Amino acid sequence: MKRRSYTCGLDAAIAVMGGKWKGLILFALHEGPVRFGQLRRAVPGISERVLILQLREMEASGLVHREVYHQVPPKVEYSLTDFGQSLNTALGPLGEWGEEHIDRIEALP
Known part of the structure:
Protein backbone atom coordinates (compact mmCIF):
# COMPACT_ATOMS: atom_id res chain seq x y z
CA MET A 1 0.00 0.00 0.00
CA LYS A 2 1.27 3.47 -0.89
CA ARG A 3 1.99 5.68 2.10
CA ARG A 4 0.30 9.11 1.98
CA SER A 5 2.69 12.03 2.06
CA TYR A 6 0.12 14.46 3.51
CA THR A 7 -1.55 14.16 6.87
CA CYS A 8 -4.86 15.67 5.70
CA GLY A 9 -6.49 17.57 2.87
CA LEU A 10 -5.54 20.95 4.33
CA ASP A 11 -1.90 19.87 4.38
CA ALA A 12 -2.10 18.93 0.69
CA ALA A 13 -3.87 22.17 -0.27
CA ILE A 14 -1.31 24.30 1.55
CA ALA A 15 1.49 22.42 -0.18
CA VAL A 16 0.03 23.38 -3.58
CA MET A 17 -0.60 26.97 -2.46
CA GLY A 18 2.74 27.51 -0.71
CA GLY A 19 3.71 31.09 -0.06
CA LYS A 20 2.22 34.53 -0.01
CA TRP A 21 1.67 35.16 -3.70
CA LYS A 22 -0.12 32.17 -5.20
CA GLY A 23 -3.49 32.97 -3.63
CA LEU A 24 -3.31 36.53 -4.94
CA ILE A 25 -2.33 35.28 -8.40
CA LEU A 26 -5.25 32.82 -8.38
CA PHE A 27 -7.62 35.63 -7.43
CA ALA A 28 -6.25 37.86 -10.19
CA LEU A 29 -6.88 35.10 -12.74
CA HIS A 30 -10.45 34.33 -11.68
CA GLU A 31 -12.14 36.37 -14.42
CA GLY A 32 -10.31 34.82 -17.34
CA PRO A 33 -7.06 34.94 -19.33
CA VAL A 34 -4.65 37.71 -18.36
CA ARG A 35 -1.41 38.90 -19.92
CA PHE A 36 1.74 39.06 -17.81
CA GLY A 37 1.77 42.86 -17.48
CA GLN A 38 -1.87 42.93 -16.40
CA LEU A 39 -1.16 40.22 -13.87
CA ARG A 40 1.80 42.11 -12.44
CA ARG A 41 -0.35 45.23 -11.98
CA ALA A 42 -3.13 43.13 -10.39
CA VAL A 43 -0.77 41.75 -7.72
CA PRO A 44 0.75 44.82 -6.04
CA GLY A 45 4.13 44.39 -4.40
CA ILE A 46 5.26 41.34 -6.37
CA SER A 47 8.49 41.62 -8.33
CA GLU A 48 8.69 40.48 -11.93
CA VAL A 64 -2.35 27.67 -14.37
CA HIS A 65 -2.30 27.33 -18.15
CA ARG A 66 0.19 29.39 -20.17
CA GLU A 67 -0.84 30.16 -23.74
CA VAL A 68 1.85 31.49 -26.08
CA TYR A 69 0.74 33.29 -29.24
CA HIS A 70 3.47 33.29 -31.87
CA GLN A 71 3.23 36.81 -33.16
CA VAL A 72 5.24 40.03 -33.13
CA PRO A 73 5.41 41.28 -30.45
CA PRO A 74 5.10 37.98 -28.57
CA LYS A 75 1.91 37.53 -26.54
CA VAL A 76 1.48 35.24 -23.54
CA GLU A 77 -1.72 34.79 -21.57
CA TYR A 78 -2.24 32.99 -18.28
CA SER A 79 -5.51 31.40 -17.20
CA LEU A 80 -6.77 29.03 -14.54
CA THR A 81 -7.14 25.36 -15.31
CA ASP A 82 -10.15 23.50 -13.92
CA PHE A 83 -7.87 22.37 -11.08
CA GLY A 84 -6.87 25.99 -10.39
CA GLN A 85 -10.47 27.16 -10.59
CA SER A 86 -11.52 24.54 -8.05
CA LEU A 87 -8.81 25.75 -5.64
CA ASN A 88 -9.85 29.36 -6.22
CA THR A 89 -13.44 28.42 -5.38
CA ALA A 90 -12.28 26.68 -2.20
CA LEU A 91 -10.34 29.79 -1.16
CA GLY A 92 -13.43 32.02 -1.49
CA PRO A 93 -14.76 31.37 2.03
CA LEU A 94 -11.29 31.93 3.48
CA GLY A 95 -11.15 35.32 1.74
CA GLU A 96 -14.58 36.20 3.09
CA TRP A 97 -13.43 35.27 6.60
CA GLY A 98 -10.38 37.49 6.16
CA GLU A 99 -12.53 40.43 5.02
CA GLU A 100 -14.84 39.93 7.98
CA HIS A 101 -11.95 39.97 10.47
CA ILE A 102 -9.47 42.25 8.69
CA ASP A 103 -9.50 44.94 11.41
CA ARG A 104 -8.75 42.41 14.12
CA ILE A 105 -6.02 40.77 12.03
CA GLU A 106 -4.36 44.13 11.26
CA ALA A 107 -4.33 44.92 15.00
CA LEU A 108 -2.36 41.78 15.85
CA PRO A 109 1.19 42.42 17.12
Missing part, protein backbone atom coordinates in the same frame (compact mmCIF):
# COMPACT_ATOMS: atom_id res chain seq x y z
CA ARG A 49 11.14 37.71 -10.99
CA VAL A 50 8.94 36.34 -8.21
CA LEU A 51 5.84 36.48 -10.42
CA ILE A 52 7.64 34.50 -13.12
CA LEU A 53 8.80 31.89 -10.59
CA GLN A 54 5.36 31.58 -9.02
CA LEU A 55 3.67 31.22 -12.40
CA ARG A 56 6.13 28.50 -13.41
CA GLU A 57 5.43 26.60 -10.18
CA MET A 58 1.69 27.01 -10.64
CA GLU A 59 1.92 25.82 -14.24
CA ALA A 60 3.98 22.79 -13.16
CA SER A 61 1.40 21.89 -10.50
CA GLY A 62 -1.46 22.21 -12.99
CA LEU A 63 -3.13 25.30 -11.50
Whole structure:
Protein backbone atom coordinates (compact mmCIF):
# COMPACT_ATOMS: atom_id res chain seq x y z
CA MET A 1 0.00 0.00 0.00
CA LYS A 2 1.27 3.47 -0.89
CA ARG A 3 1.99 5.68 2.10
CA ARG A 4 0.30 9.11 1.98
CA SER A 5 2.69 12.03 2.06
CA TYR A 6 0.12 14.46 3.51
CA THR A 7 -1.55 14.16 6.87
CA CYS A 8 -4.86 15.67 5.70
CA GLY A 9 -6.49 17.57 2.87
CA LEU A 10 -5.54 20.95 4.33
CA ASP A 11 -1.90 19.87 4.38
CA ALA A 12 -2.10 18.93 0.69
CA ALA A 13 -3.87 22.17 -0.27
CA ILE A 14 -1.31 24.30 1.55
CA ALA A 15 1.49 22.42 -0.18
CA VAL A 16 0.03 23.38 -3.58
CA MET A 17 -0.60 26.97 -2.46
CA GLY A 18 2.74 27.51 -0.71
CA GLY A 19 3.71 31.09 -0.06
CA LYS A 20 2.22 34.53 -0.01
CA TRP A 21 1.67 35.16 -3.70
CA LYS A 22 -0.12 32.17 -5.20
CA GLY A 23 -3.49 32.97 -3.63
CA LEU A 24 -3.31 36.53 -4.94
CA ILE A 25 -2.33 35.28 -8.40
CA LEU A 26 -5.25 32.82 -8.38
CA PHE A 27 -7.62 35.63 -7.43
CA ALA A 28 -6.25 37.86 -10.19
CA LEU A 29 -6.88 35.10 -12.74
CA HIS A 30 -10.45 34.33 -11.68
CA GLU A 31 -12.14 36.37 -14.42
CA GLY A 32 -10.31 34.82 -17.34
CA PRO A 33 -7.06 34.94 -19.33
CA VAL A 34 -4.65 37.71 -18.36
CA ARG A 35 -1.41 38.90 -19.92
CA PHE A 36 1.74 39.06 -17.81
CA GLY A 37 1.77 42.86 -17.48
CA GLN A 38 -1.87 42.93 -16.40
CA LEU A 39 -1.16 40.22 -13.87
CA ARG A 40 1.80 42.11 -12.44
CA ARG A 41 -0.35 45.23 -11.98
CA ALA A 42 -3.13 43.13 -10.39
CA VAL A 43 -0.77 41.75 -7.72
CA PRO A 44 0.75 44.82 -6.04
CA GLY A 45 4.13 44.39 -4.40
CA ILE A 46 5.26 41.34 -6.37
CA SER A 47 8.49 41.62 -8.33
CA GLU A 48 8.69 40.48 -11.93
CA ARG A 49 11.14 37.71 -10.99
CA VAL A 50 8.94 36.34 -8.21
CA LEU A 51 5.84 36.48 -10.42
CA ILE A 52 7.64 34.50 -13.12
CA LEU A 53 8.80 31.89 -10.59
CA GLN A 54 5.36 31.58 -9.02
CA LEU A 55 3.67 31.22 -12.40
CA ARG A 56 6.13 28.50 -13.41
CA GLU A 57 5.43 26.60 -10.18
CA MET A 58 1.69 27.01 -10.64
CA GLU A 59 1.92 25.82 -14.24
CA ALA A 60 3.98 22.79 -13.16
CA SER A 61 1.40 21.89 -10.50
CA GLY A 62 -1.46 22.21 -12.99
CA LEU A 63 -3.13 25.30 -11.50
CA VAL A 64 -2.35 27.67 -14.37
CA HIS A 65 -2.30 27.33 -18.15
CA ARG A 66 0.19 29.39 -20.17
CA GLU A 67 -0.84 30.16 -23.74
CA VAL A 68 1.85 31.49 -26.08
CA TYR A 69 0.74 33.29 -29.24
CA HIS A 70 3.47 33.29 -31.87
CA GLN A 71 3.23 36.81 -33.16
CA VAL A 72 5.24 40.03 -33.13
CA PRO A 73 5.41 41.28 -30.45
CA PRO A 74 5.10 37.98 -28.57
CA LYS A 75 1.91 37.53 -26.54
CA VAL A 76 1.48 35.24 -23.54
CA GLU A 77 -1.72 34.79 -21.57
CA TYR A 78 -2.24 32.99 -18.28
CA SER A 79 -5.51 31.40 -17.20
CA LEU A 80 -6.77 29.03 -14.54
CA THR A 81 -7.14 25.36 -15.31
CA ASP A 82 -10.15 23.50 -13.92
CA PHE A 83 -7.87 22.37 -11.08
CA GLY A 84 -6.87 25.99 -10.39
CA GLN A 85 -10.47 27.16 -10.59
CA SER A 86 -11.52 24.54 -8.05
CA LEU A 87 -8.81 25.75 -5.64
CA ASN A 88 -9.85 29.36 -6.22
CA THR A 89 -13.44 28.42 -5.38
CA ALA A 90 -12.28 26.68 -2.20
CA LEU A 91 -10.34 29.79 -1.16
CA GLY A 92 -13.43 32.02 -1.49
CA PRO A 93 -14.76 31.37 2.03
CA LEU A 94 -11.29 31.93 3.48
CA GLY A 95 -11.15 35.32 1.74
CA GLU A 96 -14.58 36.20 3.09
CA TRP A 97 -13.43 35.27 6.60
CA GLY A 98 -10.38 37.49 6.16
CA GLU A 99 -12.53 40.43 5.02
CA GLU A 100 -14.84 39.93 7.98
CA HIS A 101 -11.95 39.97 10.47
CA ILE A 102 -9.47 42.25 8.69
CA ASP A 103 -9.50 44.94 11.41
CA ARG A 104 -8.75 42.41 14.12
CA ILE A 105 -6.02 40.77 12.03
CA GLU A 106 -4.36 44.13 11.26
CA ALA A 107 -4.33 44.92 15.00
CA LEU A 108 -2.36 41.78 15.85
CA PRO A 109 1.19 42.42 17.12
